[in-house]
Amino acid sequence: MLNKNTKKNIHESALYNNIVSLSRNKVFYTKIKLKDTFQNRIHLIFIHISFLFIKIKQKSTTGIYKSFYQQIFDLIFKNVELNMRELGFGDTNINKNMKSLVKVFYDILLNCENYKNKNQSSKNLFLCKYLQQNDHQKMPINVPLINYFDKYQAFCFDLTPNSVLTGDLNFNYKEI
Numbered sequence: 199m200l201n202k203n204t205k206k207n208i209h210e211s212a213l214y215n216n217i218v219s220l221s222r223n224k225v226f227y228t229k230i231k232l233k234d235t236f237q238n239r240i241h242l243i244f245i246h247i248s249f250l251f252i253k254i255k256q257k258s259t260t261g262i263y264k265s266f267y268q269q270i271f272d273l274i275f276k277n278v279e280l281n282m283r284e285l286g287f288g289d290t291n292i293n294k295n296m297k298s299l300v301k302v303f304y305d306i307l308l309n310c311e312n313y314k315n316k317n318q319s320s321k322n323l324f325l326c327k328y329l330q331q332n333d334h335q336k337m338p339i340n341v342p343l344i345n346y347f348d349k350y351q352a353f354c355f356d357l358t359p360n361s362v363l364t365g366d367l368n369f370n371y372k373e374i
Contacts, residue, residue, distance in 0.1 A: 210266075212365030214273050217246045220350075225371060230342045233330045236285065240278055241328040244303045245347065247274065248310035249354040250362050256355075266363055275300070302328070313351055318344060346371055 221242035226232045247270065254263050278299060282292050309324045316324065322339045325347065331340065353369050361367070 209363060209365045210269050210273055213250075213270065213362070213367060214277065214365075216365060216367040217243055217250075220246050220367075220369060223371065225342075225346070230340065230346065231332050232343070233332055235330065236281070238329055240299065241302070241306070243274065243278075244306045245310065245325075245328070246350065248303075248307045249313075249347075249351050250357075250367075251307060252311055253354045253357060254359055254362055262363070263359070310351075313347070321347070 221239050226238075226242065227234045232238050251267060251270075254266065275296065279292060279296060282295060287295065306328060313321065313324070318339060318341075321344045325343050326340065329343065349371060350369060357367070
């Protein structure tokens with residue numbers, strides 16, 4: 199029998215794994231033409247989780263949700279640090295990069311809070327600030343990227359808070 203903490207960890211891990219899976223979606227690297235880099239994947243994880251954080255924040259600020267925020271935040275940054283170590287980054291470089299990534303995460307979170315109210319050009323500036331495209335494929339406005347996150351944001355706002363807490367995230371992007 200699992201205790202509450204173990205169940206909670208399973209749900210957090212499931213949510214994290216679903217977010218990582220979304221950030222590795224081949225549509226980003228084929229149709230949307232993003233560079234397949236460690237940095238792009240981290241930023242994709244940050245953008246995906248930010249919309250979920252905003253969704254939960256709108257519904258409730260009770261203790262369970264505050265705990266959720268902190269545990270997911272810790273899990274993400276723990277896994278990013280482990281991945282950096284696997285890639286051969288040294289301790290000094292990891293500490294420097296982690297400080298920078300925390301700042302980037304909060305900037306992305308703030309931008310995602312106003313995402314729905316942004317026009318297409320502002321959305322493009324925000325997304326292109328953090329997601330690098332293949333140099334030979336640069337587009338003035340990356341409409342497929344904007345469409346993806348428009349649909350993802352709408353999907354997140356249709357989720358129930360409980361489905362987010364349990365890691366039940368089944369977003370299937372379909373182009374029109």
